[in-house]
């Protein structure tokens with residue numbers, strides 16, 4: 001690894017702390033409470049996932065960490081400093097690829113560093129080193145539309161890492177990929193993380209993905225999102241695909257599935273009530289199920 005890369009063996013920066021964070025949005029004049037008093041943290045070099053039912057506020061929390069959204073109460077800090085706006089100390093990866101189509105892969109990766117004033121040689125060295133880690137060096141002179149979805153997303157990750165952030169914030173980065181590609185991407189990401197030891201806050205709907213990648217997982221309640229449970233993933237590092245077939249992995253999947261199912265049912269129950277179906281009664285007779293609105 002070149003001099004511009006050399007991260008510390010053990011990360012010392014990248015502590016994310018959210019303390020009693022609540023997030024409210026105004027929708028047609030009415031306040032919507034997305035998140036209610038959430039306290040979570042990511043230790044330097046730790047990989048932490050947020051999982052929970054749809055609409056529980058995962059993206060909103062990540063957007064607070066990114067500095068895109070201000071909490072209505074509580075605060076978010078990075079290495080002790082209050083997060084108030086986006087900054088180069090945080091790299092963000094979304095589900096959409098958002099690469100510049102008119103730039104080659106390497107120019108896309110170098111873009112943020114150019115803005116930072118990094119010299120041409122240092123930019124090129126760092127971009128090529130990171131592209132090598134992501135298995136993309138052969139594609140450095142390709143344009144985004146010549147790449148598959150998985151490759152584009154790898155470029156997106158490399159680009160987010162290029163400015164040497166303390167934290168990587170990832171909002172369902174593999175959500176648009178097919179399941180085969182997704183599994184490969186998880187392996188690539190865990191290998192890159194193992195090399196770079198950067199802090200990661202990762203949002204996913206996929207329980208297996210959260211377990212495979214994470215040191216810890218926060219399971220959230222239905223909206224308004226709160227922390228329902230904090231799960232430590234005791235699987236050793238480096239993670240390998242074989243681990244997903246172990247009884248330990250299966251037990252974690254079962255636990256998290258149960259927690260999310262409770263919350264999803266609660267959320268759906270709420271939606272059904274709000275939808276005016278509170279009066280629906282369902283009767284089971286010899287002819288089967290019969291429903292009626294009373």
Ligand SMILES: Nc1ncnc2c1ncn2[C@@H]1O[C@H](COP(=O)(O)OP(=O)(O)OP(=O)(O)O)[C@@H](O)[C@H]1O
Nearest residue numbers: 025026027032034053054055056057058059060061
């Ligand atoms: N900019 C906004 N304006 C108004 N309401 C918003 C805004 N962003 C999010 N919300 C609402 O806040 C709640 C939480 O949304 P958020 O996207 O953070 O949840 P999520 O857990 O990431 O959802 P999903 O898993 O479906 O992506 C939802 O009810 C959503 O409609």
